[in-house]
Amino acid sequence: MNFVQWIGAGLGWTFGGPIGAIIGWVVGNALDSGASTFFDEFDGQKTSKRPKRVHSKRSTSRRPQEKTTQSGDFEISLLMLSAIVIKADGKTDQKELDYVRQQFVSMYGKQRANNAFKLFNGIMKKKGISTRQICMQIQRNMDHASRLQLLHYLFGIAQADGHVSEDEVNSIRKMAGYMYINLSDFESIKAMFFSDTNNAYKILEIEKDATDDEVKKAFRTMAKKYHPDKVQHLGEEHLKGAEEKFRKVKQAYEQIQQERGF
Structure with missing residues (x-):
């Protein structure tokens, strides 16, 4: 071509x-x-x-x-x-x-x-x-x-x-x-590229004083928003980047889970 x-x-x-x-x-x-x-x-x-x-x-x-x-x-x-x-x-x-x-x-x-x-x-x-x-x-x-x-x-x-x-x-x-x-989505993606103690919360678009139930709800919301299926229409070549975002959401949730012990 x-x-x-x-x-x-x-x-x-x-x-x-x-x-x-x-x-x-x-x-x-x-x-x-x-x-x-x-x-x-x-x-x-x-x-x-x-x-x-x-x-x-x-x-x-x-x-x-x-x-x-x-x-x-x-x-x-x-x-x-x-x-x-x-x-x-x-x-x-x-x-x-x-x-x-x-x-x-x-x-x-x-x-x-x-x-x-x-x-x-x-x-x-x-x-x-x-x-x-x-x-x-x-x-x-x-x-x-x-x-x-x-x-x-x-x-x-x-x-x-x-x-x-x-x-x-x-x-x-x-x-x-x-x-x-919106600013929340911007800060969420930005936090994936910086090292900061509050980045896990920023990625999930919640405050640090959020309740455990709010953390769980935020994870479900963000996992749905950043799920690789959302950009499947772009072709397989773009799934790697989408999977990276999704992985960052999971890591953020697991970090908060470990810190709080739930």
């Missing part, structure tokens, strides 16, 4: 809005730079295989249960938000870039990851990307469980260099807000 075929296969709702515009800029820039070898086949497919732009009322008036997220939509969203997080502290860290590549190879295989990085490198060079517009498009089109999975992944990128800076945390918090992820 060449670069253009990958783009065509990997995009769904992302062809419209700011995400589609940025991808169009990247592709156009690649052509202007003489990288036409990537797009030779594209010219011959303009009338038959080129993905059609779809205008839908769902983008402005869609009920939550109608949102469907495909693996390709999630993949493009990862690239866009990863670039924003990596550039949040004003520098491009090679460890963070390596982490993104490693994760894409792990999830999608080497060939698909290489195609993704052709696009990612172009996104990294693009200036003036509107975090708000990108996140709002994701919020309108992506289900809540998939957005939580995005957030988990972004903290993984920020931590890849061994230190999560305040700028990176603020950037991810801003994106969470734009994607309609």
Whole structure:
């Protein structure tokens, strides 16, 4: 699968809005730079295989249960938000870039990851990307469980260099807000990447003075929220990250159980 075929296969709702515009800029820039070898086949497919732009009322008036997220939509969203997080502290860290590549190879295989990085490198060079517009498009089109999975992944990128800076945390918090992820969910996922005595309670989204019954109820709620089945529609390649979130919830509950002796 060449670069253009990958783009065509990997995009769904992302062809419209700011995400589609940025991808169009990247592709156009690649052509202007003489990288036409990537797009030779594209010219011959303009009338038959080129993905059609779809205008839908769902983008402005869609009920939550109608949102469907495909693996390709999630993949493009990862690239866009990863670039924003990596550039949040004003520098491009090679460890963070390596982490993104490693994760894409792990999830999608080497060939698909290489195609993704052709696009990612172009996104990294693009200036003036509107975090708000990108996140709002994701919020309108992506289900809540998939957005939580995005957030988990972004903290993984920020931590890849061994230190999560305040700028990176603020950037991810801003994106969470734009994607309609509430503060409790944000703090829950954030706590999975930090060492703190109260993190077990933060992961379960409860206070330290919660009763044993409240702890048990919180565990059931969070286990349901972060269950890997929630993102099964994204494909097997994303189950590993979902299982990691679920495992953190179980570990948090077991830690509190041990501390309290129930």
